[in-house]
Amino acid sequence: MSRFSDSPVFLSAMSAANALGAGWDEVATNLFAGDRRGLGSAVVIADGRTVPVGALSFELAALPVALSQWESRNNRLILHCLQPLMSAIESAKEKFGANRVGAVIGTSTSGISCSEAAVAQFATQKQWPDGFTLSRQELGDPAAFVAEITGIAGPYYGISTACTSGAKALASAARLLRAGMCDAVIAGGVDTLCNLTLNGFSVLDSIAPTRCNPFSTNRNGISIGEGGALFLVTRDEAPIRLAGYGESADAHHLSAPDPEGTGAKAAIAEALDLARISARDISYLNLHGTATRLNDAMESAVTHSVFGDDLLCSSTKGMTGHMLGAAGSNEAAFVAMALQRGEAPPHIWDGERDVALSPLNFADRLGERVEGRYMMSCSYAFGGNNTALILARS
Numbered sequence: 533m534s535r536f537s538d539s540p541v542f543l544s545a546m547s548a549a550n551a552l553g554a555g556w557d558e559v560a561t562n563l564f565a566g567d568r569r570g571l572g573s574a575v576v577i578a579d580g581r582t583v584p585v586g587a588l589s590f591e592l593a594a595l596p597v598a599l600s601q602w603e604s605r606n607n608r609l610i611l612h613c614l615q616p617l618m619s620a621i622e623s624a625k626e627k628f629g630a631n632r633v634g635a636v637i638g639t640s641t642s643g644i645s646c647s648e649a650a651v652a653q654f655a656t657q658k659q660w661p662d663g664f665t666l667s668r669q670e671l672g673d674p675a676a677f678v679a680e681i682t683g684i685a686g687p688y689y690g691i692s693t694a695c696t697s698g699a700k701a702l703a704s705a706a707r708l709l710r711a712g713m714c715d716a717v718i719a720g721g722v723d724t725l726c727n728l729t730l731n732g733f734s735v736l737d738s739i740a741p742t743r744c745n746p747f748s749t750n751r752n753g754i755s756i757g758e759g760g761a762l763f764l765v766t767r768d769e770a771p772i773r774l775a776g777y778g779e780s781a782d783a784h785h786l787s788a789p790d791p792e793g794t795g796a797k798a799a800i801a802e803a804l805d806l807a808r809i810s811a812r813d814i815s816y817l818n819l820h821g822t823a824t825r826l827n828d829a830m831e832s833a834v835t836h837s838v839f840g841d842d843l844l845c846s847s848t849k850g851m852t853g854h855m856l857g858a859a860g861s862n863e864a865a866f867v868a869m870a871l872q873r874g875e876a877p878p879h880i881w882d883g884e885r886d887v888a889l890s891p892l893n894f895a896d897r898l899g900e901r902v903e904g905r906y907m908m909s910c911s912y913a914f915g916g917n918n919t920a921l922i923l924a925r926s
Contacts, residue, residue, distance in 0.1 A: 534712035541706045542770035542926065543763045544716070545620035547613045548865040550759025551586035551852045555616065560869045566878040566898050568851055571743045571755055578731045584743050585725060586757025586853025599680070604643030604668045605724045607677045613722060613760040614681060620764045621682050624716035634686035634714040636704045637675040637762075638697025638721035640857030642690075643668035645726040678718055686714050692857065694913035695820070696779075697721050698761065699860025699921055703777035705765040715766065720861035722760035729856060730756055738824055744854070746821035746847035746879070747828050747894070749886035754822045757853025761861040772868050775906060775924040776809070778802030782916025789827055793834035795918045800838055800910065803920040807906065811839050814922070815904020816876050816895070818863045820912045821847020822854055827912060829889060835910075836890035844902055846879035846895040860911040860919060867907045867923050876900045 546556060551570025553559040562570070573587040592608040599611075614621075624633050650664045667673060672690040679688045691697050691704060698721020705719035733739045733754065740753035765774065779802070782795035789796070804811060817839065820831055835845065848866055855862050866877050876895035883896065911919045 534710060536712045536767065537710050539710060539767045541709055541774045542766055542768060543772045543774060543868060544766045544768055544770045545617045545764040546865060546868060547616040548761040548862055549588065549609065549613055550855060550862055551589055551757055554590040563848065563851065563866060563869060563877050564873065564875055566851065566880050568743065568880055570851055571853055575730065577734050579734055581741060583739050583741060584755050586755060586855070587725060588758055601663065602677050602680065604646045606639065606641060606643045606674060606722055609724055609760045610674055610677055610722050611681060613762045614678065617718065617762060617764050621718065624764065624766065625684065628715035630683055630685040632686055632715040633684040634708055635675050635678045635684060635688035635718040636691060636701040637678055638691045638701040638857050638861065639671060639674050639723055640692055640694055640697055641723045641726050641729060642671050642673050644728055645724060648727050674722055682718065693917045694915065695854070695856055695859050696911040696913040696917045696919040697857035697860065698862065699864060699909065699911045699919040700779060701861060702763065702765065702774060702864060702921060703779060703919065706774055706777060709765065709767055717765045718762060719765050720760065720762035721858040723856045723858040724758045725756065740823060744823035744849055745881050746823040746850055747832060747886065747889060747892070748881050748884045750882060750884055751823040751825065751828060753824055755849070755853040757855045759852060759855045759858045759862050761858065761865040769926060771926050772871060773924045773926050774921065776803040776807030776922035778806065778920040780918045782918070789830040789912055790916060791830055793830045795916055796830065796834045796910070796912060797838060799918040799920040803908065803922050807922045809906055813906050814839065814843060814908050816870055816902045816907040817843055817845040818867050818877065818909040819845050819847040820910055821849055823849065831912065832889040832892055835892055841891045842893055844876050844893055844895045844900060846877050848877050850880035863909045863911070864921050864923065867909045870902060870907055871923060871925050874901055874903055876902045
């Protein structure tokens with residue numbers, strides 16, 4: 533057993549960018565203001581419908597010429613999210629050595645939008661774009677790009693478990709630290725919009741024609757978004773601690789959640805056990821809250837079963853859309869922001885409760901104060917993959 537197996541794990545540096553803003557402070561300001569402008573963009577999908585998307589609210593800078601072989605929209609966003617962490621990463625390399633700094637990056641799209649454009653060009657011109665390589669769409673490409681930019685020499689790899697990818701990256705980072713394999717890990721998730729996911733969810737009849745409406749009786753599907761949130765995870769004490777994490781798999785269905793929520797409950801229980809706290813110690817819960825009929829039904833039942841109907845909770849996807857492989861890390865960032873501010877991110881919806889769902893205590897008024905030390909975020913993905921994270925004030 534590693535001598536670090538019981539060591540506390542901290543989020544030493546943090547960054548986030550999505551439809552709410554280009555950086556941590558802007559995202560936090562618009563999050564707690566309940567700003568829905570991020571879901572104001574729209575795209576036309578293959579079936580001819582125009583649907584809202586949570587597109588980035590800013591333009592991404594081009595990659596430097598020296599990195600041009602890595603060109604993809606996803607890698608541009610990774611570079612953007614890495615910038616606020618670079619000083620801390622350099623300090624970690626100097627303190628521990630580059631071979632003791634690793635990276636775990638979650639994604640579900642990687643650079644596949646580049647492949648979509650390349651295939652479209654080949655179909656009309658019978659020629660691939662200059663410099664195009666399929667490696668940009670590989671699911672390990674984001675982690676390799678992070679290693680290239682930062683000069684780390686520790687273990688690096690990608691995680692792609694659909695909508696839990698970014699959350700599982702943080703849990704994996706903690707395990708690397710506790711196993712003694714790393715002293716610092718760059719972890720999180722980054723996903724960008726592409727036609728594959730938009731049209732894929734449309735084929736599943738899961739795309740809402742209007743802004744998503746989590747837990748409402750009028751909910752009719754998800755809105756897709758894009759974003760990135762990255763963290764430097766270390767054993768060095770910092771204000772926000774990764775106190776617990778839990779993971780499970782339902783083995784129930786390729787896309788539908790287990791209606792009993794057995795796996796979801798198991799992930800929550802594991803996170804609570806690792807944090808050495810009980811359900812009543814959690815003061816706020818960020819819900820997965822996709823606004824699909826099946827997810828919201830399962831999640832409300834599980835949440836009510838474990839926490840009752842008093843725990844303040846919210847789904848933030850009504851402001852950002854569902855960021856897929858980056859959802860778990862961005863929503864962990866939202867929980868960290870909530871701990872910093874002592875305030876719950878608002879639940880933005882139409883206020884029409886579905887009486888068929890188990891009752892929950894939604895933070896649907898702006899400025900609701902939360903003073904507890906522990907907060908949780910839950911993510912549930914295709915394939916029945918479940919992840920729960922608990923963050924705490926140090």
